[in-house]
Amino acid sequence: MGENEQVLSSFYDALVEVIRAQRPDYLTGPFTVAEIYQNLVPYGLHRDRIGVEMNGDYEDALLRLLAGEGGYLILESEAALRNLREELESPNPNTGAYREYAAVDVRLNPDRLSGPSVVSEEVPVDDTSLHEAEDDVGAGFLGPEGDDPPREVPESEPVGADEALTACRWCRADLPKRPTVNFCPFCGTDVHVVSCPGCGEELEPEWRFCAACGVEVHA
Template identity: 30%
Template sequence: MDDLDRLYNRLVENIRSSYPEYMSRPFEVSELYQTLVPYRHNRRELQIDTNGDYEIALLRLLAGERGYLQGESAMHDMVKRELATPNPNSAIFREFAARQVSLGAEVARTSAREEPRAEPVREQRPIREQAAELPYASDIPPRYEEAVSRSQPISSRDYAFGSGASSQSAASAAVAPPASPATPPSFTASPPASTQMPASSQASTSAQIPTPAQAAPASPARGSVQSGVVGGQCRYCSGALPSGRRTVYCPHCGQNLTIQRCPACATELEMGWKHCITCGRGVGGL
């Protein structure tokens, strides 16, 4: 098998797969090298190394060699004379781009004898018949784990603790008898006689426990309203402070009147301190 045979076989294969109408009617020469069997798309199947060898094989095809293609006699003779020269012009086939050619008569007869084989049509049975052949769920034996899980009732509490807790709760429920309901405690019952205290002891105990009214008042927190300044002047701006109510911040300059700062290091000090806790500077006169 040479280049001409491979080119012709590839041409027939492409026509049968993509252009079956060309098996029985002619087509243009330009379609040979542009659409039906172009070199750039069929190089591997043709096993032709160069484009020049492809053009020579195409000229042999147009010359009617081996009866592969049928066309005008003038075209066949001109191509044959060109191939007979020592250095043929391989691009001469472009001069016959509009000429009509067709496959050989032998190929046409072979394709006519070959009828496409139709695939056997599968019998489509009704869906009801197909569903009737499926096994029922009751016919399938369950697995061991499924049989065990179905034999034991599952409560809502078992979902939280797992299957182990379910089996334990089921076993304990089958063995342990139902417990009697517990008697609710009586809130009106008096305490036992052994725990009751004499009247004299109760009186002395009640006298020792201070009442909320007798409890010592808590010292006001620094910066609270209770520790504010009542009346007088602001020590920062000398503005008059409201009388009859405790003032924490000066209404004129906005300074906090419940604290003071060290004149040397500006450390925040509480009212009544005489020395700075950071540098030791005396602040008693502020």
């Protein structure tokens, strides 16, 4: 399997894991293109799992998936599918072109669901290892991505973070009412991490604008 094929397979596996754990209705039902990069498999939280180092690599992989490469996804718009394939075949493709079709519905290919790519039982509902990984980060809403060591959240973090942590901002599941909750026990993501709504790049607590795409960040 080539490098590009491996990235597509890993991207698909990560997507199916999250869907199986949190949105099983998406196994047979449609979801939007935007949900993939905003909620289900955002770049900032899943780049290591997918095997990409830069946001551009993530966008290239998602563009290929939506264009039908590998037969993993089915885009429910012939016009969108045709345009994405033409973009992908152009000499210098715009890898973020899929954002123009953010509201278009997409489905998992049922033929692929029965294949070896599907990872089942990967995300348990209650994993005790998540509690062992908890530290003293506190109740801050923003935080760094998982590659860096945990840090204490400064007192200047947004007020009202406690209310924001009543539900996981990624899978929307209710979080357990514990003094310190750093990881969602349902999808395994760091509940303190916030990514840019425009490009998915992870944000620093004090930033007002995304350093990657310039989108204004609303605290």
